[in-house]
Amino acid sequence: MGLPTDQSGYWDRAAATKTFAHPLDFDRFMRRVPLDAPILDYGCGTGRLCVELSQRGFGCVQGVDSSAAMIQTARARCPGASSGTP
Ligand SMILES: C[S@@+](CC[C@H](N)C(=O)[O-])C[C@H]1O[C@@H](n2cnc3c(N)ncnc32)[C@H](O)[C@@H]1O
Known part of the structure; x- marks a missing residue:
């Protein structure tokens, strides 16, 4: 069993x-x-x-994703939430 394959390219494309x-x-x-x-x-x-x-009133929501493209969209949609790649 090897290390997990890096799938970030797939998810970066999927973001769009x-x-x-x-x-x-x-x-x-x-x-x-x-x-x-x-x-x-x-x-x-x-x-x-x-x-x-956030819209339902949760005040401390943090999003994390390994795809930079996903995070870029997430930050635009939800500027109140902090986010980043692991
Ligand atoms: C099927 S999408 C679901 C996105 C979101 N949870 C939703 O329901 O709208 C899976 C997400 O997990 C992210 N992901 C995959 N492997 C990851 C990892 N090892 N660490 C962090 N995020 C990962 C992908 O980039 C992708 O954005």
């Missing part, structure tokens, strides 16, 4: 072409997680869920 829509059950999430909880969205992509969480 793919739309992610896998649903998060926000009602369930909000029953269990307080609004002031720190949330790390690891593999945040273009920041879709960071935006939704």
Whole structure:
């Protein structure tokens, strides 16, 4: 078994072409997680869920993604959230 393949090129290209829509059950999430909880969205992509969480009142949302292109879009969509590559 070798080291994981670097997939950042794939995800950099996907940032411009793919739309992610896998649903998060926000009602369930909000029953269990307080609004002031720190949330790390690891593999945040273009920041879709960071935006939704911020809009629903979560005040400490951080997105991290290994793709620079994904992070660039995430920062534009959700300037209030901090983000970066690991
Ligand atoms: C299927 S997308 C989902 C994006 C986002 N979570 C959403 O639901 O809209 C997977 C994301 O994980 C990121 N990713 C893949 N491997 C990663 C790693 N080792 N560390 C951080 N992010 C990674 C990719 O760059 C991509 O943005």
